[in-house]
Amino acid sequence: MRQTLDFLLNDWLHVEQLTARPRFAEHSAETFAAVLDTCERIARDKFAPFNRLADTQEPHFDGERVHLPQATHDATLAYAESGMLAAAQDYDVGGMQLPCVIEMAGNAFFSKASVAMGGYAMLTSGNASLLMVHGTPTQREVFAKNEFAGRWFGTMCLSEPQAGSSLSDVATRAELDDASDPLGPRYRLTGNKMWISGGEHEITENIIHLVLAKVPGPDGKLIPGTRGISLFICPKWLVNERAELTGERNDIVLAGLNHKLGYRGTTNCLLNLGEKGQGAVGYLVGKVGDGLRCMFHMMNEARIGVGLGAVMLGYAGYEASLEYARQRPQGRPMTAAGKDSASPQRPIIEHADVRRMLLAQKSYVEGGLALELYCARLVDELHTGEAAAEAQAVLDVLIPIAKSWPSEWCLEANSLAIQVLGGYGYTRDFPVEQYWRDQRLNMIHEGTHGIQALDLLGRKVVQQGGASLAALAARVQHTIERAMQTGWSAEANQLAAALAQVGGATKKAWSTGQPEEALANATPYMQAFGHTVLAWLWLDVALALPGEGDFAQGKRAAARYFFAYELPKIGAWLDVVARREPLCRDMKTEWF
Numbered sequence: 001m002r003q004t005l006d007f008l009l010n011d012w013l014h015v016e017q018l019t020a021r022p023r024f025a026e027h028s029a030e031t032f033a034a035v036l037d038t039c040e041r042i043a044r045d046k047f048a049p050f051n052r053l054a055d056t057q058e059p060h061f062d063g064e065r066v067h068l069p070q071a072t073h074d075a076t077l078a079y080a081e082s083g084m085l086a087a088a089q090d091y092d093v094g095g096m097q098l099p100c101v102i103e104m105a106g107n108a109f110f111s112k113a114s115v116a117m118g119g120y121a122m123l124t125s126g127n128a129s130l131l132m133v134h135g136t137p138t139q140r141e142v143f144a145k146n147e148f149a150g151r152w153f154g155t156m157c158l159s160e161p162q163a164g165s166s167l168s169d170v171a172t173r174a175e176l177d178d179a180s181d182p183l184g185p186r187y188r189l190t191g192n193k194m195w196i197s198g199g200e201h202e203i204t205e206n207i208i209h210l211v212l213a214k215v216p217g218p219d220g221k222l223i224p225g226t227r228g229i230s231l232f233i234c235p236k237w238l239v240n241e242r243a244e245l246t247g248e249r250n251d252i253v254l255a256g257l258n259h260k261l262g263y264r265g266t267t268n269c270l271l272n273l274g275e276k277g278q279g280a281v282g283y284l285v286g287k288v289g290d291g292l293r294c295m296f297h298m299m300n301e302a303r304i305g306v307g308l309g310a311v312m313l314g315y316a317g318y319e320a321s322l323e324y325a326r327q328r329p330q331g332r333p334m335t336a337a338g339k340d341s342a343s344p345q346r347p348i349i350e351h352a353d354v355r356r357m358l359l360a361q362k363s364y365v366e367g368g369l370a371l372e373l374y375c376a377r378l379v380d381e382l383h384t385g386e387a388a389a390e391a392q393a394v395l396d397v398l399i400p401i402a403k404s405w406p407s408e409w410c411l412e413a414n415s416l417a418i419q420v421l422g423g424y425g426y427t428r429d430f431p432v433e434q435y436w437r438d439q440r441l442n443m444i445h446e447g448t449h450g451i452q453a454l455d456l457l458g459r460k461v462v463q464q465g466g467a468s469l470a471a472l473a474a475r476v477q478h479t480i481e482r483a484m485q486t487g488w489s490a491e492a493n494q495l496a497a498a499l500a501q502v503g504g505a506t507k508k509a510w511s512t513g514q515p516e517e518a519l520a521n522a523t524p525y526m527q528a529f530g531h532t533v534l535a536w537l538w539l540d541v542a543l544a545l546p547g548e549g550d551f552a553q554g555k556r557a558a559a560r561y562f563f564a565y566e567l568p569k570i571g572a573w574l575d576v577v578a579r580r581e582p583l584c585r586d587m588k589t590e591w592f
Ligand SMILES: Cc1cc2nc3c(=O)[nH]c(=O)nc-3n(C[C@H](O)[C@H](O)[C@H](O)COP(=O)(O)OP(=O)(O)OC[C@H]3O[C@@H](n4cnc5c(N)ncnc54)[C@H](O)[C@@H]3O)c2cc1C
Pocket: 156, 157, 158, 159, 161, 162, 163, 164, 165, 166, 194, 195, 196, 197, 198, 260, 263, 268, 441, 444, 445, 446, 447, 448, 449, 450, 451
């Protein structure tokens, strides 16, 4: 994986060019490599050996305290000590001023080693980064800085039992208590937050919850829709403006832990706010009614992070099944003369069908890695590049793909990894079943698969008269033109046809102007769109491959696999989109 990562970063995305920009001037190819080395080492020593333990020793609540394996404490604190919590932050707040693409690449090692143990740090970094943008100077100093230092960890509290995909229905209520508190306008919050990752633990002395809640209007009623949503900092233990714990427990308490299919190393909590009386103390971040906008400020990075986590779980399964397939003897070659049962068995990797399963995995996980790094590189273009508007447009359409494509196809990779191991894959004696269970979350959180599809077809590809889609198409076209001059011209033609098909289906889906008609097949649309994007990236990667060695040949085979076995699938997906197939929409509830 390291060789692939280095190739994608250096030979394909040319990350060293970023060091010419003032923000990254103190970095070099060597400092980038040193960051990756450190992450790889900590992940290998502190995370990977305990991934199974974090799964079998599920977080346990004894009624007062939540218990986690000591290894989770040690691993997360080692991560904090590495400085990665503030990797992308300015030097003057203790950060490393790393480009997003290097930060993401470093974090990839942790997702691969133990995605669940890594969850606490990812949430903390996202929480503190949000406060750096939207918090007051005191909120940044007190909360964000202590999170970056690893003294306190953070959470994101959006969901409620009755409000998941539909956040406009958030019912947690925030009443003004004291507008002049030095930590920000102080409110009292009452309500319930469901599914909160990292919502309770004792790894750090405090937990800083970022909570979405509604401030009632003048009539005392909660304002309907997302306009009414505001964002609050609710520390588990109250603190003063000097960042000292006051010793007083905030009224935000654990009602219970959720027991999950996978991802068990990260606690997942139902939290009750204001159960005991006046309400939990929460300090307003930004303006009243601006909560969702603040929360989604970091959305691009969060969704790339989820996508990358999905890719790395796929990668872990691919590597485990590859190693197994090289060693497992089973079966003999079938020749025209039949099988020679006196001959030794062959390793299963020599069977074409096993190679098919390994190539599928390789094409999903390496293609997925290219996708996520490409998107992270676009985030850097957005923040420090010269063509920020174009980068924004391309990123807009790619973000639903970055989140959803690996969630679906690296789950398939994990399933294929189990299949390669046969019965052994289905047992807990091998790691592949855990990867599949951990992976299954990714189509659910950070916007479900269906919600991502609605975002893509309902908003992103039609926004500004289709300008974002056109910006992406221009980049795809550029790759096609370059590939036409090479031995990849057949694939280039195939990609050009796919791009035209996606464009045509987009138009036909919206030709009646009826959202219900267009969006009834949003998920197949997203599948086709995602496969087209991946074909493009594979072609682009193939053009950057050096020489004839095993490394390059393997990647070429994976690229060809994607064009031969995967891209043709888009026909079926786009057919239902283009004819606005009404079946799912018209199906009556009573007919089920
Ligand atoms: C392990 C885990 C960790 C999580 N961590 C956090 C966290 O840290 N913080 C946090 O705030 N939340 C967290 N979540 C919550 C997660 O974001 C929600 O589960 C998710 O948003 C879906 O909400 P829901 O579960 O209520 O499902 P629902 O919204 O009820 O969705 C159920 C199904 O209906 C579909 N659906 C819903 N609405 C529509 C629609 N309009 N059109 C088409 N289809 C629709 C969905 O796609 C889905 O398939 C976590 C969840 C899990 C399982």
